Amino acid sequence: MYDFSYHNPKNVADAVSAMNEAEDGKFVAGGQTMIPTMKHRLASPSDIIDLRGIAELSGITVDGRGISIGAMTTHAEVAASSDVQAMIPALAALAANIGDPAVRNCGTIGGSVANNDPAADYPAAVIALGATVKTSKREISADDFFTGMFETALEEDELITAISFPKADAAAYMKFENPASRYAIVGVFVAKTGNDVRVGITGATPCAHRGMRLEEVLNSNFSADALESVEIPVAKMNADIHASAEYRAHLVKVMTRRAVAACS
């Protein structure tokens, strides 16, 4: 790890101004991605702005339409939240299966979503549930947020404050785990609200995205069998030592089918 200056702001405004004053600053949330990257000397920020002291970024609130989760809420807190379990059980289950207990007790929803790892779980849920990412500057819809591999719509000095998820009638997440890292080789989140079905897919491609063709079919016939005819474009899939593009494309369909079955 290289030397850096450490900041411990107590509110969002101070965090943002610390970032603006820094030469090459980075926010740190749970540190589960950031710290290993720094230890491996792959990142060398001049300043670290620790978000853990900012009370307003934590906590889960519910209203009639959905649930809002503060950026600094840990995976363990989301998994254990009775509100999340009651309103969107698939989201609690997703959080409960991220990494290991140490990761879940440190890692945060804001960090995960801001990082936009192509194999992370939350992005699939954010997309499928049509969530809104609330930041220090604005509100960004899920469809506009994830822009590329490890890239998002966030600006340098913009931080996520909360993510609000509208309630779905039915939702399910199916994750095919990488046997080594246990991140998603393919993860598919299906959410159904009224007659509107949304499918969020992670792991399969460089950036989490909506499964438009799958949605189209499911919107007219919400059943696992209906998916048989959908063509998953192999050429767009990731390929690595763990899974070829062809296998990933196959898994997208299988995981979607299973998620749909779990919804009904």
Added chain:
Amino acid sequence: MAENGIGVSVRRKEDKRYLIGKGNYTDDINVVGQTYAIFVRSPHAHATINGIELAAAETSAGVVAVFTGDDLAADGIGPLICGVTVTSDDGEPHRAPAHPALAQGKVNYVGDHVAIVIAETLAQAKDAAEKVEVDYGILPAVTDTGSAADEGQQQIHEAAPNNICFNWPLGDKEAVEAAFASAHKISRLDLINNRMVTNPIEPRAVLGEYNTGTEEITLHLTSQNPHLHRLVLSAFNQLAPEHKLRIVAPDVGGGFGAKIFIYAEELVVGWACRKVNRPVKWTSDRTEAFLSDAHGRDHVTSAEMALDKDGKFLALRVMTTANLGAYISTFGTMVPSYLYAFLFAGQYTTPLIYSEVKAVFTNTAPVDASRGAGRPEATFMLERLVDVAAADMGLDPVEIRRRNFIPVDAFPYQTPVVQCYDSGDYHAALDKALALADYDGFGARAEEAKTRGMLRGIGLSSYVEACGIAPSAAVGQLGAGIGLWESAQVRFNPTGNVQVFTGSHSSGQGHETTFAQLVTELLGVPIEDIEVIHGDTAKTQFGMGTYGSRSMAVGGVAIAKACEKLIAKGKKIAAHALEAAEGDIEFADGNFTIAGTDKAMSIAEVAFNAYVPHSYPEDLEPGFDENAFFDPLNFSFPGGTHICEVEIDPETGVVEIIKYSAVDDFGKLINPMIVEGQVHGGITHGVGQALLEACHYDSEGQLITASFMDYAMPRADNVPSFDIDYAPTDPPDNPLGVKGCGEAGAIGAPPAVINAITNALGVKHIDMPATPEKVWRAAQGAA
């Protein structure tokens, strides 16, 4: 039976300190004035070094010194050695290219050692290491085992034409050819034994200190065999004379073979601490462990079995190419030769066996022993081939094994491949395993699974292995530079408690408990009064260390022999003290008694008497402290049958192990709980090889599985709760009747798992690791 003696599942004495955080591992040790070392490693698999620019590193903040291979050579240090000679088919010893501890003009794998940077802090050492500028001339890399010796391949070492280290034939080629020519059926199988990274949880580390007053170097390091480290570093690497070199391997957090070897970092740190006259510490990080710990396995094999019309094995022919990596590690030559082909008979009466092993160099990390070492490779080849033969003959896998088992009355059994098996009852183990696995009920379970769209498979593996390594005469004849006896000293203190010094060394096996159980059984001293001491060359007598499931089978016997000597001496002392004839003294339950009387002395009283010899005659030596060496007459041969039942989701290729039954013959069990733990760990290791662990180098020689994000180690949820039983026999050559149990699971499990998968899919073979994608593809083909 003593209260905590042989056969009792005594709780591990050592666990208290581990559980309360008082374990003392090498990296836990810090000394005054300590500096930190970082090794500059090659980022290229194969390159010439055209120049090294050190100035920027040397002047970097906090730097104490920077050294390269030239500095080592100038002091006459190194190179690293290989301890076992294998004779190639041209009658010449194996080709042994120089293995410098710091590169000299050339690097041969990613992670190869180029320079050492020593600084006041670890961060300063890392900063300076980034400033060492090496001018590399990149050469094409050889990474593929099967084609490493092909015509036209890039040459790695001048001393090893065609990248061949040795070509080692074993057996009667013509006789085997004749048997194949007249066989009823020939079964064939090509397979790969996948390369593995051993990955003990504690990474390697070394802390070197030089004392200018005593001129002694002390190396704290992660070793399974501290005296072997001292011997090699002294006699072959010229680090320091043996009496001026102390090796301390404190608590060792797992070894599984990877901490047997004498590594470059250990030699260089040992040399550097004297050079800079400061303590120097190096601790591997996990990435370095992946890159530079010796790896295991990595074979490409073609095997053929000739059968008669009844399914009896007539002859076996095996052609293997074994990857040694870039250099020969300490025992690199022995693993794919003697520890491999000598096991080709397995549990069977196959009368004729011929094999050729071609050992090749590649631009990958050195390959050496890893849990099982050679025996897992032999067993996987044979037990897979037997299943293929069963299918070819239309026989059940159980039936073909039964027809070919060495019968119980044939022991000791001389195999056609050197080894003479001590004891075994293979039918008994198989019968028990079949019952434990409910083999007969499998059909119904498979049917039920089918209704859920799942594929069930069952597979067995009847393995034999050679443990208790090893008779010195046998290994000497084969070309080993060492003997493989073990030593012990059992010392009574005047107050009656006991210190047991053993040349074995625990890397987690529980020696402090099992050896104490042995002593309490033999001497009747309460177990809490017995302390086992190991791992420090300044404390214990020369010993050979722990590997090859040898600690109880060889080291334990040495302890027993020392105990016998104490009893003999105690009889003399008791006779003198009780004024009786020596011949009238009996020893039992910790007491020396005059036969037929109630006049007795406890062994503690005898010990005190021995140290307060106020009236001893001239021929009675004071003191109560004996040592013993034991050189086994033969290897020991554990064996057994493992049965694995899997369920495959054909839609995803995910394999779940539903049930795993293991019946092993380990001879006598000293501590059944510890044995069970070894079996669980061993099987899990084997499941890791069969389903998960793939060590991948790309064609440029980059290790692309250099972290746990990409290298899949088995976890608790990858294995079921095991069903374990034993079918012990009594090995006549081992005085304690023990065989060894540390590697059996890693040997028995891989073919059992793969046989279950091929059974479920109805395919001939699937290479390890059977990852979901491979299984899915096979399921597509099969459907």
